[in-house]
Amino acid sequence: MARFAVRRLFSCIALLFAISILTFLIFEAIPNGNPALRLAGRTATQAQIDAIERTWGFNKPIYVQYYRTMEKIFSGTVISYTQQLNVENQIVQDLPPTLSLAIGAGIIWFFFGVVFGVLAAVRAGRWLDRVLTVLSLIGVSTPVFFLGAILSFYLGYKAGIFPNGDYVNITTNPIQWAYHMILPWCALSAVFVGVYSRVLRSTILDMNNDDFVRTARAKGLSERQVMVRHVLRNSLIPIVSLWGLDFASVIGGGAILTESVFNLQGVGQYAAQSVERLDVPPVLVITMFGAFFVVLLGAIVDIVHAWIDPRVRLSA
Amino acid sequence: MDDPPIQADGLEAFPPGYGDLPPGLTPDLPPGLTPDLPPGIGPYKLAWRRLRRNHVSLAFGGLFLLIVILCLLAPVYAADIAHTGPNDENLAGTVALGGKQVYIVSLIGIPIGPTWHSQYFLGADELGRDVAVRLLYGGRTSLFIGAVATLITMLLATILGTIAGYMRGILDGFLSRFFELLWAYPPLLLGIALGVSLQVGGLDLGLFTIQGSSLLVPAMIIGVVYIPYVAKPIRAQVLTLREREFIDAARQQGLGPVRIMAGEILPNLASTIIVFVPLILANAILLEAGLSYLGAGVQPPNPSWGTMISEGITLIPAAIHLTLIPGLMLVLCVLGINVFGDGVRDALDPRGQVKVGR
Numbered sequence: 001m002a003r004f005a006v007r008r009l010f011s012c013i014a015l016l017f018a019i020s021i022l023t024f025l026i027f028e029a030i031p032n033g034n035p036a037l038r039l040a041g042r043t044a045t046q047a048q049i050d051a052i053e054r055t056w057g058f059n060k061p062i063y064v065q066y067y068r069t070m071e072k073i074f075s076g077t078v079i080s081y082t083q084q085l086n087v088e089n090q091i092v093q094d095l096p097p098t099l100s101l102a103i104g105a106g107i108i109w110f111f112f113g114v115v116f117g118v119l120a121a122v123r124a125g126r127w128l129d130r131v132l133t134v135l136s137l138i139g140v141s142t143p144v145f146f147l148g149a150i151l152s153f154y155l156g157y158k159a160g161i162f163p164n165g166d167y168v169n170i171t172t173n174p175i176q177w178a179y180h181m182i183l184p185w186c187a188l189s190a191v192f193v194g195v196y197s198r199v200l201r202s203t204i205l206d207m208n209n210d211d212f213v214r215t216a217r218a219k220g221l222s223e224r225q226v227m228v229r230h231v232l233r234n235s236l237i238p239i240v241s242l243w244g245l246d247f248a249s250v251i252g253g254g255a256i257l258t259e260s261v262f263n264l265q266g267v268g269q270y271a272a273q274s275v276e277r278l279d280v281p282p283v284l285v286i287t288m289f290g291a292f293f294v295v296l297l298g299a300i301v302d303i304v305h306a307w308i309d310p311r312v313r314l315s316a
Numbered sequence: 317m318d319d320p321p322i323q324a325d326g327l328e329a330f331p332p333g334y335g336d337l338p339p340g341l342t343p344d345l346p347p348g349l350t351p352d353l354p355p356g357i358g359p360y361k362l363a364w365r366r367l368r369r370n371h372v373s374l375a376f377g378g379l380f381l382l383i384v385i386l387c388l389l390a391p392v393y394a395a396d397i398a399h400t401g402p403n404d405e406n407l408a409g410t411v412a413l414g415g416k417q418v419y420i421v422s423l424i425g426i427p428i429g430p431t432w433h434s435q436y437f438l439g440a441d442e443l444g445r446d447v448a449v450r451l452l453y454g455g456r457t458s459l460f461i462g463a464v465a466t467l468i469t470m471l472l473a474t475i476l477g478t479i480a481g482y483m484r485g486i487l488d489g490f491l492s493r494f495f496e497l498l499w500a501y502p503p504l505l506l507g508i509a510l511g512v513s514l515q516v517g518g519l520d521l522g523l524f525t526i527q528g529s530s531l532l533v534p535a536m537i538i539g540v541v542y543i544p545y546v547a548k549p550i551r552a553q554v555l556t557l558r559e560r561e562f563i564d565a566a567r568q569q570g571l572g573p574v575r576i577m578a579g580e581i582l583p584n585l586a587s588t589i590i591v592f593v594p595l596i597l598a599n600a601i602l603l604e605a606g607l608s609y610l611g612a613g614v615q616p617p618n619p620s621w622g623t624m625i626s627e628g629i630t631l632i633p634a635a636i637h638l639t640l641i642p643g644l645m646l647v648l649c650v651l652g653i654n655v656f657g658d659g660v661r662d663a664l665d666p667r668g669q670v671k672v673g674r
Contacts (some may be wrong), residue, residue: 018497027513071590137658141598141650143605146643149629249502256504257606261629275508277614278515287509291501298500 005303012299016292023288024066027280069284072249078285082277087285091267097167098266101167101188101258102183102250109189113196117239120197121204132197136141139194148187148261156183167264188258196239203235239311244301245294252290341353349468359587359664366663373659380652383645387455393447397434402453403617406444411435420444426634430641439575439637441627454619454642455649461535461613461620462601468539469596473546474589478577480547481554492551503541503599504606534613538600546592553588557581576584587664594657605646617631623645 053059057068072078078087120132156164162183166175207213208231216230217223246254256268263269267286276281306312367373386393394401411415413431420440420490422428427440438448478492498506557563559580566580575583601621607613608622609629616623621642628638 015493015496015500019500022497023509026509047445119354134369134452137575137651137654138647141602141654143609143643145606145609145629146639146646149625149632149639150643153636153639222644231586253505254502256508257609260610268618272610273507275512275610280512281514283509287501289504290505294502295500299582 001307004306008302008306009204009297012295015295019295020288021066022069023284023291026067026169027284028062028065028069030236033279036129038181059076071303073285073288078281080274080279080281082279087101087282090270090282091289092272094265094267096169096266097256097259097264098251098268100167100177100181101184101264101266102247104178105185105188105192105250105255106243106247108185109192109196109246110239112189112193114236115199116193116197117200118204118227120201120210122227124205125202136194138198139190140198142190143257144187144191145257145261147190148184148258151183151187152262166262167266184258184262184264185202187262188250188255196242199242202241204231207231207235237305241301241305242306244297248294248297249290252293253286318470318602320599320636357610361500363587367659369415370659370662373535373656374558374661376652376654377656379657380649380656381650383455384459385610387452387459390449390456393452393512394446394590398437398449398483399435400446400449402445402450402619404445406440406552409444426600427631428639429635429637430557438641441624442631442635447624447638450619450624451621451642451645453530454621455645457531457614457618457620458601458604458622458646459533460602461538462597464532464535465542465600465604466593466597467512468536469542469546469600470589470593472539473543474550474582474585476543478554478585479579481551482558482573482577482581483667488551490548495547498541499544499548501541503603506541507603507607508610508612510540511607515612515615531614531618534604537607538603541603542596542599546596550585550588553585554581559583559592564591579645594660598653601646602651602654621649 057065060068074089076086076088079085079169080087080090089188111161116132116136120129120136124127152162152164156162163180168180170177204227213226213230216226251267253268253271256272258264259266259268260272271283271286274286302312321330372662388421390402393662400406407421409420410419411428411433412418413433419430420436421442421444427444428436428444429439431437431439434450436446438446438451442497443448476491476495479494480488501509511534514537563576563580566576571579604613604620605625606618611626614620614623618626624642625639625646628635628640628642631638
């Protein structure tokens with residue numbers, strides 16, 4: 001177990017290093033032409049361009065530039081181009097709405113994904129299964145920003161049942177916080193409920209033919225006991241690993257669209273605003289930390305998975 | 317019949333004539349078929365038969381096809397029915413409605429809703445452009461990007477996945493790490509990172525340069541983002557295929573690795589590739605919409621379903637039709653692909669089928 005954990009963490013560190021290089025290359029090496037020319041504007045003289053090259057270090061070899069960028073990111077001194085604000089302070093300040101969104105939506109999509117998946121599997125081939133299949137396909141096919149806009153227009157603006165976007169801090173008023181978050185949670189969950197219920201349904205149906213399920217039925221357990229104690233317990237393992245990864249990617253910037261359509265000032269909204277201004281440093285930092293978060297949580301999920309299910313660590 | 321073949325476990329196979337029909341019971345067969353072999357049906361013919369019975373799936377496939385045809389006919393609609401182009405603004409114009417002349421964009425800037433007439437069939441946007449015309453042209457953009465992205469993903473993922481799985485060794489290690497690396501980024505984040513970076517400077521591929529505003533930029537970004545999602549399963553399948561006897565046989569005959577990969581392994585990957593195409597197409601169209609919504613995809617004034625929703629959301633309490641119409645079109649299109657793709661998967665991979673009666 002310890003050996004598995006150590007090996008998994010080592011490969012994870014190598015991956016983090018590769019991510020930092022790739023993210024750097026995406027922003028520094030792919031764009032065509034001299035970055036100093038773009039920063040200096042249209043009417044710059046050669047002397048100004050040279051000065052910018054020197055201050056930003058564009059004339060240095062690429063590995064020096066990489067080292068300097070990483071040094072800035074890890075010492076927390078990255079400054080955005082347009083607002084001239086510290087990027088990392090801004091991210092920390094924007095974390096609460098993102099965490100609220102991800103945690104609430106994560107609970108909702110896990111719960112409904114499992115409930116719908118089990119119902120569809122138990123009633124496989126009947127009308128309830130068909131209705132749930134159609135619903136989950138619609139969920140998978142609807143972009144979250146469209147769903148969010150429609151929900152906040154019809155339920156928020158027209159019917160006045162829910163508030164129209166905005167974020168209330170959980171410490172100032174927990175009830176208002178939850179009330180304001182209901183629509184964003186639902187909009188973000190829709191896709192995942194669709195995916196999870198379909199994955200769970202097919203896992204359960206595959207498992208129904210396994211030997212241990214037949215044994216459980218043969219020794220006289222009721223269908224309900226077979227489902228809850230034997231089938232569901234085993235089918236949930238892939239769902240839980242999937243949940244870990246999706247949850248990480250939502251926190252690491254996957255909620256950009258939801259935050260921006262509901263006007264929640266979170267990390268995703270910050271990224272969206274920076275994209276609009278073509279402000280490279282915040283996008284670079286958020287992309288890198290987003291991928292870091294996915295990799296780290298993925299490693300933790302794998303280790304927990306191996307701890308629960310010994311087959312994983314023996315085969316790897 | 318020849319002597320009974322000796323099986324691998326040393327036992328004699330069934331004696332000659334075993335399982336033959338009793339004399340006098342020869343079935344009526346068309347000429348050219350020998351009675352001891354049943355007429356063969358290929359796997360693809362079987363899959364097509366299964367798909368043909370799945371009416372829901374075919375109906376949604378038809379819906380998708382209809383949307384594609386409508387979008388391809390966009391210039392005809394614009395020229396002969398709506399008499400306006402996708403980017404033609406008409407801020408001060410009027411349209412005859414129920415005998416009255418109505419402003420297309422009202423004096424306080426609210427565009428007209430659906431008129432259900434040939435002009436402004438689905439209403440106008442805030443600059444007085446015809447929404448129906450833009451919807452069809454936007455569909456061309458979205459579908460074009462989706463199709464090119466899917467082509468890029470499938471091509472690169474199949475080639476890289478097959479090479480990684482067949483060659484093993486250092487090359488596999490390198491390619492697998494590369495898939496891991498791309499896979500670590502949430503797709504939308506990688507998309508906006510590449511989108512912002514390419515918008516800043518365009519792309520120089522040596523032979524040809526692509527402008528930052530070209531439609532090929534989002535198509536290439538999306539194509540790259542989804543590579544690992546296809547390449548990883550293909551690599552896994554190649555890993556098991558390469559241990560099979562027919563690959564050994566090909567190697568004994570002296571075929572080189574390229575011939576084996578292209579001639580022996582690729583045909584066996586065909587059904588996997590077919591199953592992935594609708595899945596990637598649906599996701600590529602959704603990702604294009606998301607990127608365009610954020611401003612990292614298609615650049616205005618070019619319409620795409622994503623940019624249309626994005627422009628519509630800013631006018632939301634006043635003119636919901638600007639969000640609703642492109643959004644519903646996008647959902648219908650993606651839903652059509654998804655349901656049809658589900659049917660294709662069930663037909664090609666029947667083990668995933670619903671086990672009725674359990």
